[in-house]
């Protein structure tokens with residue numbers, strides 16, 4: 356990884372720009388951050404609040420200011436109300452954090468509707484207009500919002516985090532193959548996925564980008580090149596929060612004991628807006644791709660029967676249920692099985708990781724690190740730097756990074 360030292364500033368103020376600003380994960384991150392700041396909640400679920408990460412020179416809760424892009428007209432308080440009814444956000448936190456939430460809402464700007472998502476309910480007309488602009492004009496609008504956020508709040512740095520709905524899978528074309536091809540495509544007015552335009556706006560403004568979604572974001576070679584050119588760190592893709600987290604912690608055990616996994620069938624039942632979006636086959640395809648590759652690669656078996664099913668069950672709301680059935684073989688050919696059921700609040704699992712990634716990304720930028728941030732692999736289903744999916748090995752890499760960063 357290339358590295359270039361950046362001048363260290365004294366007092367720090369980090370801007371966190373959340374794309375999908377009024378979605379469930381963004382709402383939980385915003386109220387959670389306010390709660391941490393006011394001492395209303397414990398930092399449970401935050402990796403960076405534990406040693407040895409707590410000993411690093413990371414931004415404090417009260418050094419982070421929020422803003423973001425959205426395409427829906429729904430207010431943040433409505434999203435919070437939904438999450439209170441679903442027993443995810445505590446009602447007293449919503450009351451206690453109200454002034455912070457109001458300040459955040461004021462800094463939410465109209466985003467860029469992805470072309471494939473036209474037809475979304477409660478759509479902000481300005482986001483639809485931006486989505487129909489030629490890509491260079493859309494980029495200008497996004498970059499202006501980022502620059503205004505940084506200037507008005509006098510922020511030392513801004514980290515852009517993609518928490519928008521998963522985009523529909525698009526046919527691969529050559530536009531993302533390298534930076535020159537992408538620039539040519541943008542000049543020619545060829546439309547690109549919104550996540551790619553958000554990543555381009557961030558990186559070209561010298562701002563780090565975190566892609567918590569399975570959408571392409573900064574994963575195309577063209578964007579990786581842009582990040583290197585601008586000396587910016589970035590990480591992604593697709594937060595590893597639930598079933599995949601358990602899978603990548605358990606699968607190495609079968610390998611270590613030389614037990615042969617014959618089949619690993621997983622079924623996810625989702626009831627939130629994310630689940631509703633994933634009910635569409637083209638959007639589901641993006642998610643299944645980042646979930647499906649993990650086990651075959653971990654168990655070094657390209658032919659493994661590993662199915663992942665996703666069904667939308669509205670009554671479950673934010674409480675995702677995943678049921679996994681693992682069929683495996685031991686000595687003497689004895690066939691056995693393991694089953695587990697995971698029932699988690701998707702947003703409560705994701706939000707603290709978003710705050711962790713903000714802090715780690717700001718640190719990486721301040722330390723002059725450039726590129727895909729391999730030490731963040733444990734946070735993602737499809738880590739940009741590649742490498743093993745083994746959660747334990749990924750976590751060791753994060754510990755090594757912390758050891759090498761101590762005191763810097």
Ligand SMILES: NC(=O)c1ccc[n+]([C@@H]2O[C@H](COP(=O)([O-])OP(=O)(O)OC[C@H]3O[C@@H](n4cnc5c(N)ncnc54)[C@H](O)[C@@H]3O)[C@@H](O)[C@H]2O)c1
Pocket residue numbers: 374375376377378379380381424425426427466467468469472517518519520521522549550567568569593594595596597627628629632701702704705
């Ligand atoms: N919750 C988890 O555990 C988890 C784990 C991994 C990945 N993710 C991903 O994180 C993302 C957010 O999840 P969520 O549960 O908050 O979903 P959500 O549907 O509640 O929120 C997404 C928000 O993005 C907005 N949006 C859609 N397109 C946009 C665009 N082009 N620009 C700006 N905003 C846009 C929507 O209006 C919505 O408010 C999804 O892509 C999801 O797949 C979530």
